[in-house]
Amino acid sequence: MAMKALTKPTIYQVAQLAGVSIATVSRALRDSDLVTQQTRERVLAAAKQLQFTPSRLGRSLAEGRHAANGIVFPELVGPYYAEVVLGYEAAAAGFGSSVLILATNGRPDAEAAVRDMASRVDGLTVMGQSVSDEVVEKLAATGLPIVLLARDPVPGVDTVRAQNKRTAEALVEHLLEHGHRQFVFLGDPAGEPDVGGRYAGAQAGLAKSGVGPARLVPSHGFDLEAGRRAARELIAENDAVICANDELALGVLLERPSQIVTGWDDLMAAQFAGLTTVRQPMRELGATAARWLNRRITERSDKPAAARRRVLPTRLVVRSSCGTHSPEVHR
């Protein structure tokens, strides 16, 4: 088989080879029924011979849509965010949309990066505190469909979240039943909105029961190492440590295997560490965001639906790290 052109074939070459106009090629390829079976075959043959694939750029420019959407993360670290993307990608693929990912990750030019992405997609999912409200509002004002994920609502923009506050209260109640009375909250409530909700819930639960508030210990990060550091330096052995997420809690356990501690996310590791935590529907969070975004993108723009909000349920998963429950020890 002879090596053909190194330069990608365009619709023009196909038209020429098939002896028809580019309009006809376009029709034949998108199987419009305004072409004879015969000409279609000629075109298809020519296209195949040239290994022709229509340029997405030309197509999108002409159609006025990208057929792609993006999801932006605060930081692409840890299994939690990963799971969310999985759900997102699967759902997006379902309605034929490509997906772009972007981790703002403490990048200095985060806003620029997001704007760039905005110019490549039909809609954007913004997860957590990856960019400021101001940026979200500006983007939304553009008319770009946006869905907020695991983040506090912005007026006029759809929001999908997981239950934080209420379940955090339930978590505290459970710890109180164990008899714990000295609490620490490990994490940075001012950073991610999710964390803020968990913190508020924990304190609310404590206040309700008349026990003094939890001592706040900033973690400066949300990974194993941050948890270890805190355990080594900032936490007493008889503290009941409510962590902002599983990774912190697991870090604490690595350093102090018998510390009373709880996490949040229910990572795979949690089940092996015997960590009491809260299960979030991560795949479902991603999938819901993708679906909502698609709705926005395809809805008639002259009469947009009102902003939607949804809080997906989370549930307490009790294991052994909150204290022993029965004669059988899990850890």
Place this chain on the structure above:
Amino acid sequence: MAMKALTKPTIYQVAQLAGVSIATVSRALRDSDLVTQQTRERVLAAAKQLQFTPSRLGRSLAEGRHAANGIVFPELVGPYYAEVVLGYEAAAAGFGSSVLILATNGRPDAEAAVRDMASRVDGLTVMGQSVSDEVVEKLAATGLPIVLLARDPVPGVDTVRAQNKRTAEALVEHLLEHGHRQFVFLGDPAGEPDVGGRYAGAQAGLAKSGVGPARLVPSHGFDLEAGRRAARELIAENDAVICANDELALGVLLERPSQIVTGWDDLMAAQFAGLTTVRQPMRELGATAARWLNRRITERSDKPAAARRRVLPTRLVVRSSCGTHSPEVHR
């Protein structure tokens, strides 16, 4: 502040508002030095007032490049693949390239999806057995830069992999030192190339030592559940089970906590399950692929470099699931 047009401003509106030509706007915005400071300011002001963001489509079409690249997965499941993307995204961002992700995931139209992605990017990273060699070859013949990741090489295409065979041999040797003599390999060697390498290495190690070959137990999947199923139905208590990945091994442990078993990947969960496994440089795999791809994309296409191959080192991580090592029990 008055609500401006709902329709996105183009370079023409900016030009009109600033009282210059679109050529000048283009120059001013990409800070070419062929514009007076004065006109530049006028243009910038107009652009800001209109909230103008250049269309990526127009830009890319004119420039002849996407400034984006893609990574395609066999299945976007589990923490392992996730970690690889993290490294990939971070590296790609480093040289200003957007990232598209695609999970072929047993999708029936996998090839079409990959081709679609191919038309949206300047280059593609193909991970594992997400598409057939034939498709890779066709894509490569197009002139599209491609990097293979965790996959057997295809002639003329760059490949980045992690060490499988040699480390699998070391793993087997370690198990032999423990005195184990009855082996099972859990996984599907014919599926992912990585798994094939591990299987081959394990059998080679066994053969070398004169012990009979491992019994192959197909797992039909690589997740916790597949591991549990196998443990319940296909594995004897005195088998030493070499698993294709950590998730399988963890599944086995869930079902049979004292089974002799090893994994592969060193997921976070492995360290809490006391799982003996092999550590892969996942971030580094992703980052290397992204860097290599970028090189290919930016190299002079008239004299491309020869296909590169790299095997990143992996290392055995001994914990307790391969048998007790000393008086102190880890599990």
Place this chain on the structure above:
DNA sequence: TTGAAAGCGATACCAC
């Protein structure tokens, strides 16, 4: 230094 105009690669309207 600036502007006019020619692409880039498709889609789709309007004639024929």
Place this chain on the structure above:
DNA sequence: GTGGTATCGCTTTCAA
């Protein structure tokens, strides 16, 4: 049914 052509939004010669 098909073909001609305007159009999408930008970059980049080529002139002025």
